[in-house]
Amino acid sequence: MAVEIERKFLVINDEWRALGQPVVYRQGYLLAEPHRTVRVRVAGDRAYLTFKGATSGISRQEFEYPIPLEEAETLLGWCDRPLIEKTRTAITLGDLTWEVDEFMGDNAGLILAEVELPDAGYAFERPEWIGKEVSDDPRYFNANLIRHPYSQW
Amino acid sequence: MAVEIERKFLVINDEWRALGQPVVYRQGYLLAEPHRTVRVRVAGDRAYLTFKGATSGISRQEFEYPIPLEEAETLLGWCDRPLIEKTRTAITLGDLTWEVDEFMGDNAGLILAEVELPDAGYAFERPEWIGKEVSDDPRYFNANLIRHPYSQW
Numbered sequence: 001m002a003v004e005i006e007r008k009f010l011v012i013n014d015e016w017r018a019l020g021q022p023v024v025y026r027q028g029y030l031l032a033e034p035h036r037t038v039r040v041r042v043a044g045d046r047a048y049l050t051f052k053g054a055t056s057g058i059s060r061q062e063f064e065y066p067i068p069l070e071e072a073e074t075l076l077g078w079c080d081r082p083l084i085e086k087t088r089t090a091i092t093l094g095d096l097t098w099e100v101d102e103f104m105g106d107n108a109g110l111i112l113a114e115v116e117l118p119d120a121g122y123a124f125e126r127p128e129w130i131g132k133e134v135s136d137d138p139r140y141f142n143a144n145l146i147r148h149p150y151s152q153w
Numbered sequence: 154m155a156v157e158i159e160r161k162f163l164v165i166n167d168e169w170r171a172l173g174q175p176v177v178y179r180q181g182y183l184l185a186e187p188h189r190t191v192r193v194r195v196a197g198d199r200a201y202l203t204f205k206g207a208t209s210g211i212s213r214q215e216f217e218y219p220i221p222l223e224e225a226e227t228l229l230g231w232c233d234r235p236l237i238e239k240t241r242t243a244i245t246l247g248d249l250t251w252e253v254d255e256f257m258g259d260n261a262g263l264i265l266a267e268v269e270l271p272d273a274g275y276a277f278e279r280p281e282w283i284g285k286e287v288s289d290d291p292r293y294f295n296a297n298l299i300r301h302p303y304s305q306w
Contacts, residue, residue, distance in 0.1 A: 030191055030204075031184045036231045038183055038191050049202070049218070051183075053231060063224050065202070071216050078189045078206055 005120050006060070008140060011111040012131035016100050022087035025101075028079025032143035039142075040075045043088070047072030082106055082149075084142055096124055106149030112140060158273050159213070161293060164264040165284035169253050175240035178254075181232025185296035192295075193228040196241070200225030235259055235302075237295055249277055259302030265293060 027041040035054040041047065047069045053061035067075075076083060085104040090097055096115050103110040113130050134140045139148065180194040188207040194200065200222045206214035220228075229236060238257040243250055249268050256263040266283050287293045292301065 030189060036183060051228060051231075053227075061227070063220070063228065065218055065220060067216070067218060074206075074214070075204060075216065078204075 005117045005122075006114055006135070007117065007133060008112055008114045008135045009126075009130040010132045010134060011100060011113050011129055013129050015129040016089065016091060016098075016113070016127070019091040020089040020100070022089045022102070025086050025088050026076065026083055027142070028076050028081075028083040029143050029146065030075070030079055032080065032146065034138075037143050040072055040079055042069065042072050042076065045069060049075075080146060082146060084145060091127075093127060094125070098127065103145070103150065106151050107145050108151065110145075110150040158270045158275075159267055159288070160270065160286060161288045162266045162279075162283040163285045163287060164253060164266050164282055166282050168282040169242065169244060169251075169266070169280070172244040173242040173253070175242045175255070178239050178241050179229065179236055180295070181229050181234075181236040182296050182299065183228070183232055185233065185299065187291075190296050193225055193232055195222065195225050195229065198222060202228075233299060235299060237298060244280075246280060247278070251280065256298070256303065259304050260298050261304065263298075263303040 023044045025041060025043050027039055029037055029039055031038040037050075037052045039050040039052070041050060047067050049065045049067055049072075051063045082105060084107065086101045086107070087104075089100045089102070091100060092098075096117070098113050098115050100111065100113045103112075112134070113127075115124065117124065138144055139153070176197045178194060178196050180192055182190055182192055184191040190203075190205045192201075192203040192205070194203060200220050202218045202220055202225075204216045235258060237260065239254045239260070240257075242253045242255070244253060245251075249270070251266050251268050253264065253266045256265075265287070266280075268277065270277065291297055292306070
């Protein structure tokens with residue numbers, strides 16, 4: 001069991017690109033309700049099932065299980081359409097890891113940066129390439145980017 | 154990946170009770186649609202996530218993953234209500250294993266026997282305690298026993 005404390009920001013320039021290697025992510029949802037989601041994710045040559053509960057502020061209960069890649073491909077076929085396709089670039093700054101997601105397909109043009117914090121009050125330095133915080137804006141939840149993609153905003 | 158070939162029957166007397174030890178099952182569904190289900194199951198001191206695809210006759214694609222018991226208990230709390238509670242008794246006869254499910258709660262009174270076959274045309278002997286086959290009757294799908302429990306038939 002894990003409780004995620006994650007903060008999410010818009011990305012305002014390209015300076016992050018030199019700081020890490022992008023990995024292709026393909027993911028879909030079998031269930032995408034406000035208080036519970038079931039996600040299938042292929043990340044490079046690995047695959048995972050992720051179960052998330054209700055969001056409470058910036059905290060959310062989460063369980064993740066690795067599964068065989070081939071089984072994930074079949075499960076992606078059962079997911080709601082369209083799938084989310086993006087690259088994720090992991091960038092370590094100090095003792096934190098930032099993840100920059102650059103979306104493709106119907107969400108092309110959207111770039112988001114997330115950081116997971118050890119506790120809700122943890123102080124951290126914002127890199128120069130991040131802008132406005134969108135942690136509480138449900139439009140940016142991946143599950144909602146399927147129903148209302150960025151290209152339609 | 155597994156393709157289930159399962160046949161399901163009503164149970165017509167108590168002769169099966171002497172043939173195995175019942176294990177308590179508690180299970181719920183995060184998703185219960187005709188063509189895809191996500192099930193959380195606690196079976197005795199073990200727990201599993203099970204993903205099933207579309208049913209085609211008596212065959213159905215299925216993936217099952219063991220998970221920690223404590224995480225399954227939390228996930229059961231996210232499932233649709235009511236949960237299904239039953240005992241399952243595994244009974245080996247020849248080279249096949251029968252599973253007899255005796256339901257509790259809103260489905261009390263219902264007893265079903267299932268057998269998984271190595272292939273669709275496999276010949277097998279029916280034990281004396283099974284009656285009518287209900288493999289194709291959706292009322293007996295566990296996912297449907299939540300929405301329309303046996304006590305309301």
